[in-house]
Amino acid sequence: MSYCETQALAIGYGAPLLRDIALHAERGKILALIGPNGAGKSTLLKTLAAQLPTQGGAVLLDGQNLAAYTPNARARKLALMLPHTARTELTTCFDVAAAGRYPYTGRLGVLSAADKQQVRAALELVQAAPLADRDFTKISDGQRxxxxxxxxxxxxxxxxxxxxxxxxxxxxxxxxxMTILQTLA
Structure with a gap:
């Protein structure tokens, strides 16, 4: 059964770049989008994550229209990783990774002991645990x-x-x- 799917999806900025997109992603599977620069891959991902509004059609997540989810509920269902993230000064790698816990922390964003353990486990999983205390702006792009x-x-x-x-x-x-992604899938 499809966990994430689109119905006649149109994406773009103001005017549709692509139309009638039919996508079906299943749990436990890796789906890759391949195409040249400027083809709309990033725009599609941002639309699937509700960072861009649809230009038509719908995105369904677990059978429900993505627009019906609150931001926190949506963040608990899906995460988007972009390669070019704004860099903030004096932020440790632990703090950057910990931002992923905010859908679970409440309005104040205070991390519990369990949240901190989740951050440490995620850094360990992606082999970035030694970077935890380092300044995010002072590590390599690959480490980022x-x-x-x-x-x-x-x-x-x-x-x-x-x-x-x-x-x-x-x-x-x-x-x-790729090994990490296969483990996660």
Missing amino acids: QRVLLARAVCQQPEILLLDEPTSFLDAKGKAEL
């Missing part, structure tokens, strides 16, 4: 990718939407990432 993946994993989503997840990773890092 791992920390951003840890942030997405911290949300404990049922669907991970990853935009260019292997960007900035060397061949070994790409192979490790």
